[in-house]
Amino acid sequence: MDSITTPLFLLLAVVLSGSLTRASPLPLPLPLVQIALGTVIALVADFRFELKPEIFFLLFLPPLLFLDGWRIPKEGLLRDKGTILELALGLVVFTVIGVGFFINWMIPAMPLTVAFALAAIVSPTDPIAVSAIAARVPIPKRLMHILEGESLLNDASGLVSMRFAVMAALTGSFSLIEAAGTFIWLAIGGIAIGVAVTLSVTGIKNWVSYRLGEETGSQILISLLIPFGAYLLAEHFHCSGILAAVSAGIAMSYAEQSGQALAVTRVRRTAVWDTVQFTANGIIFVLLGEQLPQIVAGAAQVVRETGHHEPAWLIIYIVAINAALAALRFLWVWVSLRFTLFRAARKGQPFQKPGWRLIAATSLAGVRGTITLAGILTLPLVLNDGSPFPARDLAILLAAGVIIVSLVAASLGLPVLLKGLELPPEPSHQADEDRARIAAAEAAIKAIERAQHDLGEGRSDADIYADAGARIMELYRQRIDSRSKTGDAAELLRKIDRIERELRLAGLQAERDTFYRLARSRTLSDDMTRRLVRELDLLEARFAAS
Incomplete structure (x- = not known):
């Protein structure tokens, strides 16, 4: 029975977290509220929910990575590809080496390979967590696009780096040449399999729909199965399932440009995927809170083994790791921007030198979240010889602490850094839209x-x-x-459009209220009410988004 009631309580906590976040007068990020609710569940209900790393990884990561690749703005990804690659690849390696040695020096009881694994998994950033903060603290669009592109790629590089570190911990050996060759196979094979799965599945789906007609439910289910298929197939051939899921999502965005899906399929599929994203992210953070008391108990034992008998050292470790991450990220962003400005100057391109506050905001916005938590929970329970994986609970607690502290720091620091900050104007795409x-x-x-x-x-x-x-x-x-029209005439017409949209929305609301009133009086049947209201909802969605 617990196997059923526990997930239901977790889902209820995800639902409540949204309401509590909106009701809070403080700008609390949604993940923090979800972690707190999970902790309350663990303390009050005393659940014993055992997480199996392989199942957890398979269940949550493929759809989240797939959706990131599907929805990320490709033009922003291509425009700032240099900066994104420097952050997503170079910064990850820099972080793994620097923070890995720092953790091993600070906590000798944690083997170097485990320290590298922890450093690798705390290196990826999470745009979902940043978006939760951006809902109350406006972040410039271009900075958000860079953060989104970075997180899309550093998810893969961080998780692959963690995989190498874990393999070294399990086998007790590591070869740089072998790792380089394995990485190339993992990357190329994973990307190729992800693209192939998406294009082949969508091709077959479109052919069947053309011959037999389209069924919306089946189309949505196929889109949900694609990331799992790509991930499992890549893992079967010992390639990167992570990169397969990401590349499958990117390929999906291009495959959808054929426009063969019905409009109702796209509308319903978007709603389903929004729900999947909200639920998966929420459950991961609630699970963190639910596991936190048990993790703290196990980590405290490891701390005592290091010679420190006070649990307060856990807080010191977490703060120190966050400080090291922030310092390395600030240094890398500063050097990266200097190289970018140098290249622009050599090419004679105009540029605006960014101030230190923008660099600090970029560094502070590197919030850790879902991927870090999902990855650290996949650490093996035992080594190849059957002995317990060293310092596993401590590594999980430190990763959880990094997530929480980075969320709090960004929530408090970004409003201060971004307040009154003058940024280069965003390029206007109004002319492209008009054409x-x-x-x-x-x-x-x-x-x-x-x-x-x-x-x-x-x-x-x-x-x-x-x-x-x-x-x-x-x-x-x-x-x-x-x-x-151009100039003042165009602005006048756009103002008229805005006014007309507001009036149309008011009219649609009045229509909807009338339909519901007639339904309550039994003048209108339930089926007719649902159909008429759906028509209004689609119209309202169109006007509200325009």
Whole structure:
């Protein structure tokens, strides 16, 4: 029974965390609230939820990494690819070496290989955690795009580095040449398998849908299965399942540009994936809180083995590791920006020298989160000889402490660093949007003219088709006119559009209230109410997003 009730309590905690975060007068990040709720569950309900690392890793990481690759803005990824690669690859290696030796020096009871594994898993950053803070502290879009791109790639590099460190701990040996060759195979094989799985599955899916018609539920289920298929296939061939999931997500974003899926499929699939993302991230942090009392007890024993008999040393370790991470990240960002400015100066490109506050904000925004927690919980329980994995509980506690401290530091520090900070203006894409809308409207008018001719040809009521087509085409012509204006006229039309959108939303709300009132009075059937309200919801979603 506990195997059923425990997940239900965890899901309930995820639901409550959102309400508590919104109700809090303080800018508390959602992950911190979820960790606290998990701890309360452990203390009050006294659950004994045993996490199996392999199952935990498989269950949570593939869909989260897949979704990151699917949704990340590709233009931002390509525009700042140099900076992103420096942070995602160079900084990870820098962090693993620097923090790994620092942890081993500070905690001699933790073997060097385990220290490297811990350093590797605390190196990836988490954009979800940053987004939770950005909801109340606006972060510049370009900085968010860099952080998102960094986290997409450093998830893979950090987890792969951790894998090497764990293998060294299990086998007791490490070869740099062998590791380099293995890394190349892991990377190339994982990326190739991820892309191949996505393109082959979507190709078959589109062919079947074209022949037999599209069923929305099946389409959504296929999208949920793709990351697991890519991950498992890559692991079967001893490649990186992590990179396979990421590359499968990136390939999915390009495969979807064919536009073959039905509109209702895209709407429902987005809702499902939003729920999966919220649930998976939430359960991971709630599980951290639920495991925290047990982890603290095990870590305290390791601390006593180091010669320190006070549990307060755990806090000192956590703060010291966070300080080392922040210092190395600040140093790397500073050097990276200097190289970027040097390259821009040599090419004669205009540039604006960033101030120290922007560098500090970039460093502080490197919050650890879901991937760090999911990765550290996959540490093996035993070595190859059957003995317990050394300092496992301590490593998990330190990683959890890094997550919590980095969240708190970013929550308190980012508002101060970003307040009144002058940043280079974001490039406007309004002209691109206007051209795209004009081209789409012109294509729509031509399609309507053809459809009107085909439908009304040879019919006695052809004038009705002509009138209907004229009404619809007039709306598109108005869109073309409004998007073709420049200067003050364009601004006036955009203001009119905003006012019209607000009025339309007010009208839609009044329609919806009327439908519900009629349903409550049994004047309108339940099925009819759901259909009419759904139409209004889709319209409102369109106007609210425009």
